[in-house]
Amino acid sequence: MPVTAVSGSASGIGAAVCAVLRAAGHRIIGIDRANAEVIADLSSAEGRQAAVAQVLEQSGGVLDGLVCCAGLGVTAPSSSLLLAVNYFGVSQLLDGLVDALAKGENPAALVIGSVAATQPGADQQPMVEALLAGDEARSLTLANDLGQPHVAYACSKYAVTCEARRKSVPWAAQGIRLNVVAPGAVETPLHQAAKDDARYGKSVSEFVAPLGRAGHPEEIAQVVAFLQSSQASFVTGSVIFVDGGMDAMVRAQRF
Numbered sequence: 001m002p003v004t005a006v007s008g009s010a011s012g013i014g015a016a017v018c019a020v021l022r023a024a025g026h027r028i029i030g031i032d033r034a035n036a037e038v039i040a041d042l043s044s045a046e047g048r049q050a051a052v053a054q055v056l057e058q059s060g061g062v063l064d065g066l067v068c069c070a071g072l073g074v075t076a077p078s079s080s081l082l083l084a085v086n087y088f089g090v091s092q093l094l095d096g097l098v099d100a101l102a103k104g105e106n107p108a109a110l111v112i113g114s115v116a117a118t119q120p121g122a123d124q125q126p127m128v129e130a131l132l133a134g135d136e137a138r139s140l141t142l143a144n145d146l147g148q149p150h151v152a153y154a155c156s157k158y159a160v161t162c163e164a165r166r167k168s169v170p171w172a173a174q175g176i177r178l179n180v181v182a183p184g185a186v187e188t189p190l191h192q193a194a195k196d197d198a199r200y201g202k203s204v205s206e207f208v209a210p211l212g213r214a215g216h217p218e219e220i221a222q223v224v225a226f227l228q229s230s231q232a233s234f235v236t237g238s239v240i241f242v243d244g245g246m247d248a249m250v251r252a253q254r255f
């Protein structure tokens with residue numbers, strides 16, 4: 001039975017990933033702030049270390065899969081918290097669990113990014129350079145100083161996508177696949193909070209994908225399950241948009 005760790009397992013996309021992978025026969029080690037096999041706060045270095053230690057304990061040091069779903073949206077209490085969870089809460093889980101994955105059977109890891117990663121200008125923000133350099137203190141300060149949560153969100157997703165892609169190259173030599181799924185709008189508590197927000201509600205509600213609706217968490221989870229399965233054995237370092245056509249609508253000539 002494959003053993004897969006899933007962060008953000010208690011809600012939304014992460015919960016749907018757990019359900020689909022369980023149905024496919026995986027044993028799941030969920031990681032979240034509550035209602036999970038591993039209770040940990042991925043916003044701090046100590047919390048991430050505790051999460052890694054508990055996953056290693058519960059898995060016996062051998063993992064077949066890792067899916068990083070935990071994340072905060074534009075209504076997060078601060079831009080710094082958003083970066084801490086969305087970037088470092090992913091990169092440090094990947095780093096902490098790579099040796100366990102290397103011992104697994106047909107190991108595969110996956111990061112939930114976002115179409116927001118392609119937001120114009122996000123790649124040019126100084127906080128991205130700080131994120132990719134692993135400078136948590138500087139990136140968090142830059143994000144709070146900017147005071148624009150939607151830019152911090154786009155930067156966190158752009159940087160975490162770059163980080164997954166650059167890790168995927170050396171990981172391939174260890175036999176570990178690592179991909180990114182970039183959802184568009186998906187009906188979860190995170191998305192609902194953005195729609196209810198006075199600053200962002202109107203634009204989020206009006207930005208509708210060509211398919212004419214937001215996605216359901218299960219529609220993301222099915223693609224994640226495919227990428228984590230041996231059916232996707234030659235797919236690594238890829239960014240798969242699961243967005244109802246949003247990316248094609250905005251950037252038809254970039255891919």
Ligand SMILES: NC(=O)c1ccc[n+]([C@@H]2O[C@H](COP(=O)([O-])OP(=O)(O)OC[C@H]3O[C@@H](n4cnc5c(N)ncnc54)[C@H](O)[C@@H]3O)[C@@H](O)[C@H]2O)c1
Nearest residue numbers: 008011012013041042043070071114183185186188190191
């Ligand atoms: N819903 C969307 O429209 C959408 C679109 C693109 C990308 N995403 C991404 O999908 C992922 C899942 O989001 P969702 O929409 O399912 O949201 P959600 O709020 O339903 O679930 C997020 C989960 O992450 C957990 N989490 C947050 N902070 C944490 C912390 N400090 N430590 C541990 N766990 C923490 C939460 O407790 C929650 O269970 C996120 O990375 C999000 O950025 C969502």
